[in-house]
Amino acid sequence: MQTLLLNGEDVDENARMDRVIEAVEGAFAAYERGDAQMPPKSYIDLPEYNGDFRSMPAYMDAGDWDAAGIKWVNVHTDNPADHDLPTVMGTMIYSDPETAFPLAIMDGTELTMKRTGAAAAVATDHLAVPDATSMGIVGAGVQAYTQLEAIAAVRDIEEVVVSDLDEERVADFIDAFEDRFDVRAGSISEAGHCDVLSTVTPVEDPIVGPDDVGEHTHVNAMGADAEGKHELADDLLLDATIVIDDHAQCTHSGEINVPYAAGVLGDDDVYGEIGEIVVGNRAGRAGAKDTGEEGVSGVTVFDSTGLAIQDVAAARVVYEEADDNDNGYPFDLLGLAE
Secondary structure: OOEEEEOHHHHHHHOOHHHHHHHHHHHHHHHHHOOEEOOOOEEEEEHHHOEEEEEEEEEEEOOOOEEEEEEEEEEEOOHHHHHOOOOOOEEEEEEOOOOOOEEEEEEHHHHHHHHHHHHHHHHHHHHOOOOOOEEEEEOOOHHHHHHHHHHOOOOOOOEEEEEOOOHHHHHHHHHHHOOOOEEEEOOHHHHHOOOEEEEOOOOOOOOEOHHHOOOOOEEEEOOOOOOOOOOEOHHHHHHOEEEEOOHHHHHHHOOOHHHHHOOOOOHHHEEEEHHHHHOOOOOOEOOOOOOOOOOEOOOEEEEOOOOHHHHHHHHHHHHHHHHHOOOOEEEOOOOOOO
16 A cells, blocks of 8 residues: 655645535534544644644544544744745645554645635535625635635625735735636725625734624634634624634634633633534524524624644545545555555
8 A cells, every 4th residue: 555645736636625615514513423533732832933833633433434634733933034934834644544554644734724714614604694695804815715715615605805904915815816706805894794704814903893794794713723813802702693613622722712711701602513503403594504594693703723623524535536536646655565
């Protein structure tokens, strides 16, 4: 047997977004049903390098398939200026659960972008108004691209408003999508008054308040991934229906971590986890996917910290697509080839 090496381009080519969304939704369901093992994300803090490492292992049994893997990822904020390297780099090891053979080693950075977009799409499918046609994006970095790509797979998005302080990044984003959508630059409030809003910034002082969103806007809060990060004002969160991906991670490092630690927001203010909605234990948006007319309404917020089960689910899609299409670079990692 050989291990498949997949670089970022290979991951991009083989991460079919429709399949990744389906796999991530299955991962949320498996986690809710207790058919997944996902130890807490572990951190190695490296203050001397202004960075950290994070390890994310997981195994899941999603019924007709099972999968296992671990992602090793970093955040080193000085990398671009000091070393001409990305701030975030990741490596995913995807393994056969039965034998533990490493089926693939793949770029975890591109994989993260794909599964993060897919997670927002799953939440949007269950929590956004069913006839949503407009999407706002706050933060025009690399994560913004897969937010639009994925959400457009579950809603008929026509109009896109993007807001970012960096005009060059906004221009690049518009250039990438102007052939597919009516996309333009706008303020945070203009973006927030769309049917769906994704926030993908690393800020610690909230930039989106209750007046910046519409009466039925669904917000995917994607930027907070560490203690202290906080994109949405407390008043917005308290007035909204909050759905999280995982209680431990969200209260530690998700969008709700700051008001939760301060006692401003508590468990009673959290509607539930996305897995509960996926399996039907809680209602999603009234009239949206698999939900009757008695579902939630008003502003909804999905607090996404990113789960290891999402990485494993997405890695399975990438590996199977690459294996079927003879993509990537097979090599004898363990020296077992005859």
